[in-house]
Amino acid sequence: MKNITFINNKFVKHSNAKISIEDRGFLFADSIYELISVFDNNAIDTDQHLDRLESSLKEIKIKYKFNKNKFKKVFEKLIKVNNVINGYIYIQITRGVAERKHEFPKNYSPTTIVFTKHLNIDKKIYKNGVKIITIEDLRWLRRDIKSTSLLPNILSKQIAVEKNAFESWLIDDGVITEGSSSNAWIITNSNTIITHPANNKILKGVTRETLIKILKKNNFKIKEKPFNLIEAKNAKEAFLTSSTLSVLPVVKIDNYNISNGKPGDVTKKIINLYNDYIFKNKSSISKELKIA
Ligand code: PDD
Numbered sequence: 001m002k003n004i005t006f007i008n009n010k011f012v013k014h015s016n017a018k019i020s021i022e023d024r025g026f027l028f029a030d031s032i033y034e035l036i037s038v039f040d041n042n043a044i045d046t047d048q049h050l051d052r053l054e055s056s057l058k059e060i061k062i063k064y065k066f067n068k069n070k071f072k073k074v075f076e077k078l079i080k081v082n083n084v085i086n087g088y089i090y091i092q093i094t095r096g097v098a099e100r101k102h103e104f105p106k107n108y109s110p111t112t113i114v115f116t117k118h119l120n121i122d123k124k125i126y127k128n129g130v131k132i133i134t135i136e137d138l139r140w141l142r143r144d145i146k147s148t149s150l151l152p153n154i155l156s157k158q159i160a161v162e163k164n165a166f167e168s169w170l171i172d173d174g175v176i177t178e179g180s181s182s183n184a185w186i187i188t189n190s191n192t193i194i195t196h197p198a199n200n201k202i203l204k205g206v207t208r209e210t211l212i213k214i215l216k217k218n219n220f221k222i223k224e225k226p227f228n229l230i231e232a233k234n235a236k237e238a239f240l241t242s243s244t245l246s247v248l249p250v251v252k253i254d255n256y257n258i259s260n261g262k263p264g265d266v267t268k269k270i271i272n273l274y275n276d277y278i279f280k281n282k283s284s285i286s287k288e289l290k291i292a
Pocket of ligand 1: 035153178179180181182183202203204205206207208241242243244
């Protein structure tokens with residue numbers, strides 16, 4: 001199967017896509033990224049991801065000739081040549097190659113890479129739900145920037161995996177901010193859906209934003225406000241969202257069962273609404289994925 005990657009304006013064989021060991025992305029994580037899901041050959045919420053990419057570039061002050069349409073053409077080409085049916089597009093932009101000094105180089109040309117991956121997510125996790133653990137949020141205070149500086153995220157995910165959990169939810173100042181690579185949600189006994197407000201303490205997930213719109217349109221009660229561990233454990237239901245996972249039920253928090261340890265009805269409805277959004281013109285697949 002063909003695997004073509006875009007690197008600095010060229011399409012090359014994935015195995016030939018190489019960057020310098022002096023790239024600031026490699027040396028300092030002086031770099032930002034995006035991940036766009038592909039379902040049934042379609043990139044999901046491309047505009048929103050590209051807007052966030054542009055905003056991350058601005059926030060870390062990388063001078064870049066940003067061209068949305070050019071990115072879209074690159075994505076289309078990669079999906080086609082790599083025959084990505086279900087998977088994702090990964091984009092990373094670094095401040096480029098320079099002598100290793102912390103301050104920005106005077107002149108630099110940013111490194112851009114775009115590659116695709118196939119993904120086959122086990123449907124069982126949607127049927128059964130997943131267990132998460134909670135852990136202290138050790139990250140910096142600009143979590144709204146989609147930076148590749150992800151050490152606290154990967155360390156907390158690793159602890160989750162070692163405890164046979166799917167994800168870790170991070171606690172900052174007594175409040176659950178988000179997951180190590182996803183946004184966190186609870187549903188109260190009065191059916192109010194709660195997620196942390198989009199500020200510097202979380203990544204404003206594209207899936208989160210899309211879902212909020214879908215929920216409001218469908219008259220769900222939704223509140224963007226912080227919630228703590230006690231509220232999470234007492235919740236009627238819980239779930240997480242991300243581009244690769246869409247909406248995934250959470251049924252256990254730190255060994256404490258949520259909604260009897262099974263995905264709840266409201267979460268199932270939400271999954272179906274989100275899947276309908278993704279597959280709006282592809283009803284056959286939408287039906288296949290329905291779990292309620
Ligand atoms: N992670 N919060 C964090 C810390 C994340 O890393 C992610 C996504 C999200 C959800 O954002 P979105 O809905 O835009 O995917 C929230 C991606 C998938 C990753 O790094 O693999």
